Each structure stands twice: as structure tokens, then as C-alpha cells.
Amino acid sequence: xxxxxxxxxxxxxxxxxxxxxxxxxxxxxxxxxxxxxxxxxxxxxxxxxxxxxxxxxxxxxxxxxxxxxxxxxxxxxxxxxxxxxxxxxxxxxxxxxxxxxxxxxxxxxxxxxxxxxxxxxxxxxxxxxxxxxxxxxxxxxxxxxxxxxxxxxxxxxxxxxxxxxxxxxxxxxxxxxxxxxxxxxxxxxxxxxxxxxxxxxxxxxxxxxxxxxxxxxxxxxxxxxxxxxxxxxxxxxxxxxxxxxxxxxxxxxxxxxxxxxxxxxxxxxxxxxxxxxxxxxxxxxxxxxxxxxxxxxxxxxxxxxxxxxxxxxxxxxxxxxxxxxxxxxxxxxxxxxxxxxxxxxxxxxxxxxxxxxxxxxxxxxxxxxxxxxxxxxxxxxxxxxxxxxxxxxxxxxxxxxxxxxxxxxxxxxxxxxxxxxxxxxxxxxxxxxxxxxxxxxxxxxxxxxxxxxxxxxxxxxxxxxxxxxxxxxxxxxxxxxxxxxxxxxxxxxxxxxxxxxxxxxxxxxxxxxxxxxxxxxxxxxxxxxxxxxxxxxxxxxxxxxxxxxxxxxxxxxxxxxxxxxxxxxxxxxxxxxxxxxxxxxxxxxxxxxxxxxxxxxxxxxxxxxxxxxxxxxxxxxxxxxxxxxxxxxxxxxxxxxxxxxxxxxxxxxxxxxxxxxxxxxxxxxxxxxxxxxxxxxxxxxxxxxxxxxxxxxxxxxxxxxxxxxxxxxxxxxxxxxxxxxxxxxxxxxxxxxxxxxxxxxxxxxxxxxxxxxxxxxxxxxxxxxxxxxxxxxxxxxxxxxxxxxxxxxxxxxxxxxxxxxxxxxxxxxxxxxxxxxxxxxxxxxxxxxxxxxxxxxxxxxxxxxxxxxxxxxxxxxxxxxxxxxxxxxxxxxxxxxxxxxxxxxxxxxxxxxxx
Numbered sequence: 001x002x003x004x005x006x007x008x009x010x011x012x013x014x015x016x017x018x019x020x021x022x023x024x025x026x027x028x029x030x031x032x033x034x035x036x037x038x039x040x041x042x043x044x045x046x047x048x049x050x051x052x053x054x055x056x057x058x059x060x061x062x063x064x065x066x067x068x069x070x071x072x073x074x075x076x077x078x079x080x081x082x083x084x085x086x087x088x089x090x091x092x093x094x095x096x097x098x099x100x101x102x103x104x105x106x107x108x109x110x111x112x113x114x115x116x117x118x119x120x121x122x123x124x125x126x127x128x129x130x131x132x133x134x135x136x137x138x139x140x141x142x143x144x145x146x147x148x149x150x151x152x153x154x155x156x157x158x159x160x161x162x163x164x165x166x167x168x169x170x171x172x173x174x175x176x177x178x179x180x181x182x183x184x185x186x187x188x189x190x191x192x193x194x195x196x197x198x199x200x201x202x203x204x205x206x207x208x209x210x211x212x213x214x215x216x217x218x219x220x221x222x223x224x225x226x227x228x229x230x231x232x233x234x235x236x237x238x239x240x241x242x243x244x245x246x247x248x249x250x251x252x253x254x255x256x257x258x259x260x261x262x263x264x265x266x267x268x269x270x271x272x273x274x275x276x277x278x279x280x281x282x283x284x285x286x287x288x289x290x291x292x293x294x295x296x297x298x299x300x301x302x303x304x305x306x307x308x309x310x311x312x313x314x315x316x317x318x319x320x321x322x323x324x325x326x327x328x329x330x331x332x333x334x335x336x337x338x339x340x341x342x343x344x345x346x347x348x349x350x351x352x353x354x355x356x357x358x359x360x361x362x363x364x365x366x367x368x369x370x371x372x373x374x375x376x377x378x379x380x381x382x383x384x385x386x387x388x389x390x391x392x393x394x395x396x397x398x399x400x401x402x403x404x405x406x407x408x409x410x411x412x413x414x415x416x417x418x419x420x421x422x423x424x425x426x427x428x429x430x431x432x433x434x435x436x437x438x439x440x441x442x443x444x445x446x447x448x449x450x451x452x453x454x455x456x457x458x459x460x461x462x463x464x465x466x467x468x469x470x471x472x473x474x475x476x477x478x479x480x481x482x483x484x485x486x487x488x489x490x491x492x493x494x495x496x497x498x499x500x501x502x503x504x505x506x507x508x509x510x511x512x513x514x515x516x517x518x519x520x521x522x523x524x525x526x527x528x529x530x531x532x533x534x535x536x537x538x539x540x541x542x543x544x545x546x547x548x549x550x551x552x553x554x555x556x557x558x559x560x561x562x563x564x565x566x567x568x569x570x571x572x573x574x575x576x577x578x579x580x581x582x583x584x585x586x587x588x589x590x591x592x593x594x595x596x597x598x599x600x601x602x603x604x605x606x607x608x609x610x611x612x613x614x615x616x617x618x619x620x621x622x623x624x625x626x627x628x629x630x631x632x633x634x635x636x637x638x639x640x641x642x643x644x645x646x647x648x649x650x651x652x653x654x655x656x657x658x659x660x661x662x663x664x665x666x667x668x669x670x671x672x673x674x675x676x677x678x679x680x681x682x683x684x685x686x687x688x689x690x691x692x693x694x695x696x697x698x699x700x701x702x703x704x705x706x707x708x709x710x711x712x713x714x715x716x717x718x719x720x721x722x723x724x725x726x727x728x729x730x731x732x733x734x735x736x737x738x739x740x741x742x743x744x745x746x747x748x749x750x751x752x753x754x755x756x757x758x759x760x761x762x763x764x765x766x767x768x769x770x771x772x773x774x775x776x777x778x779x780x781x782x783x784x785x786x787x788x789x790x791x792x793x794x795x796x797x798x799x800x801x802x803x804x805x806x807x808x809x810x811x812x813x814x815x816x817x818x819x820x821x822x823x824x825x826x827x828x829x830x831x832x833x834x835x836x837x838x839x840x841x842x843x844x845x846x847x848x849x850x851x852x853x854x855x856x857x858x859x860x861x862x863x864x865x866x867x868x869x870x871x872x873x874x875x876x877x878x879x880x881x882x883x884x885x886x887x888x889x890x891x892x893x894x895x896x897x898x899x
Contacts, residue, residue: 012520025059026148029140033413036138038363041185041322045178048170058145061085072200074642075171077220082146084158089117096382098230104395104501111392120387121162121382123231125301127562128207130173130198132239139167160381164229173198181321192322201665205658211298214869226433232387234304235376237369240315243331245356246286247368248315249275253290253341259504260305261394267310274591278375291341299531306505307433308394314372316365324361343857343864374466388684395501396480397533410510411546414492420584420627421872425566426494434502436559437495443554448547505867508538512833520745532774539776539796542873572610572632580790586879588628590671600640603789646886649677649691654718666869682726687733692885698744727753736852739885749854761804761845770841774800775834777848778824786884790876797831798871803862804845820848
């Protein structure tokens with residue numbers, strides 16, 4: 001029988017010595033669930049956990065349970081707040097004081113007076129990645145310990161800390177993983193991978209949503225962090241692979257973002273050192289620091305560091321969900337040779353007590369996580385004032401740095417071609433804690449055209465030391481060199497002042513950046529970050545943003561929410577029009593057609609007849625619901641041609657592609673008629689009778705598309721791919737008039753099986769030749785292409801992985817190819833924000849192709865045009881292809897079932 005966990009021992013001892021009255025009535029996890037948390041092959045499911053939390057909260061004055069709202073699939077997203085009864089009684093006062101300190105706008109003396117009796121607020125986030133199941137189980141033990149134990153350490157934590165615990169940041173996925181595991185445990189499929197996304201849209205990518213908040217669960221988290229709780233400390237507990245160290249604890253390895261206050265990094269050293277010490281004191285081996293997780297930016301729940309919250313990550317080695325795994329010494333040594341920042345697995349100051357192999361169980365993970373969480377809370381209690389005052393100090397000094405170094409502000413004009421997307425950007429900034437002002441009258445300011453932020457110039461530091469430089473650019477890209485010295489902005493424009501507590505977030509989210517290329521060692525491979533190299537929301541979303549260095553006079557008011565409203569519906573003689581330069585117009589057009597209201601289109605507008613009595617009420621409703629602007633009697637109405645709703649099949653199979661999930665989210669959000677395609681659907685053939693478009697998302701390489709999961713690796717109903725017959729069905733679909741869309745690496749089936757004269761110019765290049773972490777690249781768009789409608793001639797494309805299409809020396813008699821968009825011709829102009837080596841291999845090559853194939857078309861997107869539903873600046877390149885595929889065709893053009 002495995003040794004009882006450190007955490008549970010303390011709780012049992014406290015109970016034996018005599019605990020509070022509530023401890024005698026609150027059941028232990030083992031009493032409630034019938035097994036201890038971490039028991040082999042046993043898992044508590046979300047509904048069972050919630051029942052337990054409800055029971056404990058009902059009998060313990062130390063526990064408050066709140067339901068924040070429904071998840072994507074309608075399960076409760078909850079937060080558990082644990083502290084002394086006295087602290088919970090004044091929780092509103094604590095949160096208000098924490099918010100005042102976080103703003104940093106009071107004097108040190110005032111801050112110290114406010115902090116004198118203020119408990120620290122420590123946020124703990126668990127189980128955002130659902131297959132990393134242990135932390136959901138750890139949260140049960142943690143709640144029981146803090147709700148019932150009466151030992152000195154627990155009392156110290158309760159008196160000095162308000163613990164805010166999210167037991168599962170993705171309850172939907174927690175349920176899926178537990179159900180899948182229970183179905184297969186003790187069968188030959190016990191280690192079978194989940195064949196579908198454990199977040200319905202994002203899967204494992206859900207922590208990549210923490211700067212744009214496309215998922216409801218992320219919006220809940222941001223509301224708690226930045227608008228409700230205002231913590232000083234944050235802990236996110238994850239799991240990693242099995243064949244390396246047992247747990248990672250901060251500090252993180254270099255490089256770190258220099259815009260983040262240095263007290264953040266020093267606090268992480270201090271807090272991480274305490275956690276490592278407590279793990280070692282408990283005899284826990286394999287603890288590593290300063291390795292593996294080079295987390296720079298906005299992809300993950302650790303974005304709190306950009307808002308002066310000391311943000312820690314732990315990553316524990318995984319079991320096979322709840323089944324033990326055996327790790328050999330040879331596996332550890334082999335893994336270490338591939339792991340970043342570990343020269344050789346063994347003793348070092350990064351890992352002073354290596355773990356040398358053996359059995360590794362769910363209970364071990366719960367044990368390590370419990371010790372780490374308790375150490376985190378112990379330090380929050382014992383150094384309460386240090387962390388409470390630390391957030392004030394970081395905010396205060398960050399604002400002073402903003403005044404001294406600039407820039408002064410970023411202006412997002414109210415006069416945008418896509419005002420709704422601009423409003424979405426500003427809403428997201430506010431949601432994640434960035435301060436935004438609104439101009440109540442017109443004003444003028446002098447834009448900056450290319451000035452770097454002082455203090456981060458590459459010229460100021462050695463070639464291996466400076467990680468990034470900032471430079472100015474605008475979301476629209478066109479005309480920036482001819483802008484006047486002084487620019488006028490209308491009332492309603494949004495102003496983001498850079499001298500604010502969240503200055504680091506402002507720079508990272510709004511400012512294009514050129515990050516320096518670093519190497520693992522002199523002459524070695526390029527140094528990879530754990531996450532993306534650039535975020536720069538205006539570029540991604542296609543929103544005009546202007547950096548202003550010098551102060552300007554403007555009547556500004558702070559805004560807590562964006563109150564953008566489309567203008568009142570105009571009177572129309574013949575027709576109403578929706579601009580195709582606005583993403584929301586595509587959603588409105590789809591909604592109108594779903595109500596059987598005819599829609600026509602021109603190169604500038606969607607057109608609906610003013611004579612139809614249904615139209616005006618429908619547009620008025622959409623104007624309010626979607627904020628879509630509507631104009632009347634456009635000059636181009638006479639050129640309008642029919643359109644309709646495309647019948648779209650989105651391939652899913654059993655690949656669990658995150659790109660598929662994000663694509664589905666985007667298409668559903670914009671009202672497209674999308675159906676999930678299984679392997680059987682594709683193999684069944686005659687796709688043209690059911691669909692106008694078939695989309696193959698990225699993250700599904702050809703071999704996985706064809707073969708899927710092998711027999712014996714999953715239950716029989718989840719085995720296989722589309723096979724050769726599926727490829728033939730896709731070929732027949734296009735030949736008979738269908739449209740095939742491939743996204744990024746989803747194009748392999750076309751490049752390798754459709755015999756078109758195109759190749760990827762990047763094939764065969766090593767990382768030393770071409771190195772491009774997730775960044776934003778400049779793309780030139782052919783304005784004569786139907787896909788380019790509403791898109792500027794230059795646009796920022798998000799490169800996660802991608803293609804550089806070029807013709808080959810072989811030919812296909814029926815193929816006619818048109819380049820819709822190219823990467824910038826000048827290698828020096830390709831990079832807009834992020835990191836790039838080998839731009840010459842990309843420059844001038846095709847990024848988007850249209851291929852005529854039989855009676856149909858193939859659109860090859862050599863990047864993720866819809867990347868994580870974040871890249872609003874390139875959505876229309878995809879939407880136009882979907883609308884084009886719905887244009888009426890004759891029976892001859894469609895072909896017939898016999899081909």
C-alpha cells in the first residue's frame with residue numbers, strides 16, 4: 001500500500017489532535033468518494049467533486065463556493081474561496097483594498113496603512129488541461145485541509161491568506177477525460193488517447209486563449225483575476241511528460257521579458273526557492289528549476305505577470321491518467337538529451353536530487369502538487385506584507401517608468417473600416433485588466449513612425465543580451481509613410497495610456513516587436529521559446545492603432561466597458577447594405593439567409609432589398625445584437641449577384657485537431673452552416689451532393705488523415721482514417737464542382753495526392769536555415785482576387801507553421817493556378833512582429849493559392865488564416881472563399897453522381 005501523502009498526514013493528525021467543530025461534520029475525501037485522492041485507477045468526476053465542495057461549504061465557515069457561470073457545454077464553472085471566517089466576512093473590503101493597491105496610485109504611507117491588516121490573496125488554477133488530471137484531485141485534498149484542519153500552519157494560512165481556488169478551469173474536459181478513462185480502464189485500451197478535443201473548441205490550446213478570451217471559461221478567469229479578486233499571487237499546476245524530471249518549479253530559464261517589473265522575477269526566485277526547499281524536506285526527488293519552460297508572453301494563464309501578479313507555474317511528470325507508469329534510467333537519460341536547458345540528466349544546481357526511475361503514480365503527482373501548493377500558501381502567509389506591498393510597488397514604479405521612457409499612449413481611432421473588430425479588441429484589453437480611456441471630443445496627436453521604445457534598442461546592448469526591440473506599425477499597414485505630422489482623431493476614439501500598472505501588457509499586446517535571435521550555445525541551434533514570439537493584437541485583428549510618444553491634450557474618460565453601438569438604421573429607397581470590410585457583416589449576412597431573406601453581394605457590400613417587409617426588423621435586431629453598421633442605397637447595388645449559405649463540411653475524424661476546433665468555433669460564431677465530417681462521411685463519397693465546401697484543418701498530417709489510429713490503439717469505433725478511397729472521394733468532390741479548402745499543413749493531401757504543380761519551398765530546410773516561431777509576417781494580397789474583397793493589399797498573417805508555395809517542373813493538364821497572396825517580396829520587410837531567420841526563403845513565395853481542378857476549386861492557405869479565432873485581419877480571406885463556393889452553378893457545372 002502506497003505511503004499516505006504528506007498533505008493527508010497533516011490533515012489526519014490535525015483531526016486527531018482536536019479540530020474545529022466543522023471538521024467533525026465535513027467528511028474526508030476518502031469517506032465521500034470511497035477512495036483517497038491519488039489512488040491508482042480511481043478518479044473523482046467533476047459533478048462528484050462539486051457535490052463534495054457543496055457539502056464542505058455547507059458545514060465549514062472557512063469555505064465559500066460560488067458558481068461563476070455555465071461552461072461551453074453547460075457545466076458549472078466554480079470558484080472556491082477559503083480563509084478564516086473573519087476574512088470571509090469582510091471579503092468585499094479585502095478585494096476593494098487589493099484593487100486599490102494593484103492600481104498603485106496611492107503613496108507608500110497610504111499603501112502600508114492599507115496593507116497593515118490586509119491578508120494576501122493567492123489564486124490557484126487547476127486542471128486547465130484536462131488530461132493533466134491530477135490537479136483536479138489535488139484541489140479536493142486542498143479544500144478539505146483548509147476547511148477542517150486546526151494545526152498551526154493551517155490557522156496561519158487561514159488568518160493571513162485568502163485562497164481563491166479554481167478546482168478545474170475546464171470542467172467539460174475533466175468530465176470527458178474521467179469518462180473516457182473509466183470506460184477503458186482494465187481493458188486493452190487503458191492507455192488509448194482521447195479521440196476528441198477535451199475542450200469542445202480548443203482542446204489543449206485553451207491556455208493559448210488568455211489574451212483574446214474567445215472561450216467563455218477564459219472570460220470567467222479574466223473577470224475573477226482582474227475585476228473581482230485582484231490577487232497578489234498566482235499558481236497554475238500542470239503536468240508534463242513522464243520521462244524527465246518529476247516537477248518543474250520556477251524560476252524560469254532565460255530569456256525573460258524585460259518589460260515586466262524585475263521584482264516579479266526576484267519574487268519568483270524567492271517563492272520558487274521555498275517550494276523547492278519544502279519538496280526536498282519531504283524527500284521528493286527530481287525537482288528542477290530554471291529549465292524547460294521559457295514562457296515569454298501571453299499564451300497561458302501566467303499572463304498575470306504582465307499585471308504585477310507574482311505568477312508561478314509547476315509542471316509535474318505524468319502517469320497514464322490514473323494508471324501507473326514505469327520509467328527506466330535509460331529513458332531519463334535519453335529524455336534529458338532532448339530536453340531544453342538540461343545538458344545532462346543528473347546532479348546540478350538545477351536539479352540537486354535527481355529521480356532515477358521506477359514506478360510513477362497518480363498519487364505521486366498529487367503528493368508533489370499538494371506540497372507545492374501548501375508551500376505557496378505558507379509563504380503567502382508568512383511574507384504576506386511583502387507580496388501585498390510588492391504588487392503596489394510594481395504598479396507604482398511601472399507607471400513612473402512609463403512616464404520616463406514612454407511611449408505616451410496608443411490610440412485606436414473610432415474611425416475604422418471594421419469598427420466592430422476594433423471594439424472587440426478594446427473590450428478584450430479591458431477584460432484582461434488594461435486601463436482604457438475614451439475621448440469625449442475630437443483631438444490631435446503626433447504619431448510615431450518607427451521610433452523604438454527607449455531602453456530596449458538593440459544598439460544599446462550586446463548581440464546575445466538584448467531580447468527584443470519595439471517598433472511602430474499600424475493595423476492597416478497602408479499609407480503609414482505619408483501620414484501627416486499631426487493626426488486628428490474623432491470623438492469616441494480609445495486611448496491606452498502607457499504609463500499604467502499594466503504597461504508591460506500594453507507593450508506586449510499593442511506594440512510590434514522585433515525579438516533578437518538567440519542560440520542555445522555559440523554556433524548552436526536557435527533558442528526556442530516555449531510559446532509564441534509575438535501577439536500584437538492590432539496587427540492580428542486588422543485594427544488601426546497609432547503609437548504616440550509625446551503627451552497631447554484630449555478630454556478623456558476612463559471606460560470599464562465598450563459601449564460601441566452601430567448607428568441608427570437609415571431609411572432606404574431600394575436596398576440596405578453591409579460593408580464587406582467588416583467581419584461582422586458576414587455573420588449578419590449568414591443570419592439573414594438562415595431566416596430565408598435573400599442576400600446578394602457586390603465587391604463592396606452584402607445587399608438586401610428594402611422592399612421585403614422582413615428586412616428592416618431583421619436588420620434592426622442584428623444591429624443591436626451584432627452591432628453591425630448598416631447603410632442605405634449603395635451605388636453598386638445594381639451590380640449585385642446572387643449568393644447563398646455554403647454547405648460546409650469540416651473534417652474532424654478522430655484526429656482531435658485543435659485547428660479543427662478553433663475553425664469550428666469561428667464558423668459557428670459567424671453563422672456559417674458547418675457540419676462535422678467523420679472518416680466514414682468522407683469515405684462514403686458523393687460529397688458534392690451534400691456540401692459546397694470541404695475544409696481540411698491543420699494539425700492533420702497526411703499519414704494521420706489516411707490511416708488515423710491503428711487497430712489495437714483504441715476501441716474499434718475510433719480506429720482508422722479516410723484511406724485511399726477517401727482521397728478519391730475528395731478528388732471527385734472537387735472535379736464535380738466542389739470547393740476544397742486546406743489550412744496550413746492540412747494541404748498535404750493536395751500537395752502529395754492531387755498532382756498539382758506546386759511544392760513548398762521550405763521543404764528540406766533545417767532550423768538553421770529557416771527559423772520562425774509563431775510571429776506576424778507581412779503578406780501582399782492580390783486585390784483582383786475574389787478572396788481579397790474587404791482585405792487591404794498588405795496584411796499581417798499569423799505564422800504558427802506555414803508554407804511558401806512555388807511551381808514545380810511537372811505539370812497537370814487540367815490545373816490552373818492563381819496566386820491570391822504572397823509573402824512580402826523584400827526579405828527585410830517580411831517580419832512585422834516576432835522572430836524570423838531565413839526570410840529569403842519565404843520572400844515573394846505564394847501564401848494563398850487558388851487552383852482550378854476539374855469543375856471545382858482548391859484553396860490552399862499556407863498559414864492559419866483563422867488562427868485560434870484570433871486573427872480577424874485575415875478572416876475575410878477565408879470567408880470570401882466560403883461565400884464564393886455558394887454562388888449558383890448550373891447542373892452541368894455541378895456534374896452528376898456518375899461523374
